[in-house]
Amino acid sequence: MSPKFIDDATREAREAEILQTALDVIARDGVSGLTIDKVVSKVPYSKGTVYNHVSCKEDLLTALCNNCVRRLADIFFRAASFDGNSREKMLAIGIGYMLHSQFDPTEFMLVISAKTPSVTEKSSQKRQEEHQELETKLLGTILQIISEGLANGELTLAPHLSPAQVAFSLWAMSFGTIALLQDNVERCGVRQEMTLERELTNHANLVLDGLNWTPYTPDHDWHESVQRMKATVFAPEVEALRTRRNLNLQG
Structure with missing residues (x-):
């Protein structure tokens, strides 16, 4: 029998379904509980x-x-388009990173797992090269903002x-603050009174002041500024979070 060929769109949709299923398994069982067999049991495709x-x-x-870094690249691009000064x-x-983590905390934390030697050594070269390209794109947007700040004094x-x-x-700094103050992370006494958005803003300002990045x-x-960001460049994320919370309340 001749092999069955599928078009790119079908392949991408199939892969997206496989990845979402894997994400659901991780959300329920943790990274250590993820297996190919569990994914296969929940998708309409063979193990092969x-x-x-x-x-x-x-x-x-x-x-x-x-996938996470790809979505972050879009968020960072929109952050760089915000109508404000370079420090804003x-x-x-x-702030965009925070909103992403709130919408999908499981995916957000996968960055740590994906960077462990046990994962990088077994992952395919294609995936690793893609990861490096995506991270370069991510850092490129941050470097663009830094260049803007340097150019305008x-x-x-x-x-x-x-x-x-x-x-x-x-x-x-952004990743660490978000990871330590996520709602689903058990906090010690000092962190119990801290709210993520406020502390992320405080910590960013602490670092940016230390770098002599104006306005102080x-x-x-x-x-x-944060409210304006949420109302403009991050309006889709804010609306998605609002919709999810309303659904949770109704449930």
């Missing part, structure tokens, strides 16, 4: 078909992580810092 899309569990995790745009990176880098170091530190915290209404 699933293996045509992913080579192993680790390749599946990298594919999920790449950098804060918008963090809002940011002056210390001699020992490069734009890439600043970009990485801001990305890491006391010289600008950052709360107003």
Whole structure:
């Protein structure tokens, strides 16, 4: 029998279904509970078909992580388009990251799993190369905002810092703050009184003040900026979260 060929759209839709099913398994059983067999049992495809899309569990995790980074790249692009100064745009990176994590906390945390040696060593070269390309795109948007700040005099880098170091530190700060203050994370006493949006804004301002990125915290209404971000460039995420919460209340 001749092999059955499928068009790109069908293949992409099939892969999206496989990845969403894997994400559902992780949400229920955790990363350690994910297996190809569990995914196969919940999709209308054979094990061989699933293996045509992913080579192993680790390749599946990298594919999920790449989906997350791909969505983040779009969010970061919109953050950079925010109608404001360069420091506001950098804060918008963090706010967009926060909204993404609130809508899909499972996918957000997969970045950690996908970067462990046990995953990277077994994931396919194609997925790994795709991951590097997507991360480069992600950091490229942050570097673009840094370049804007340098060009218009809002940011002056210390001699020992490069734009890439600043970009990485801001990305890491945003991820760490969100990861520690997510609603589904058990908090110690000090963190119990902290709210994610407020503390993310505070921590971003602390770092940006330290980098001598103007306007400084006391010289600008950052709360107003955040509300404007949520009403404009991140309106789709805000609406999606509102809809989900309303459905949860009705349920």
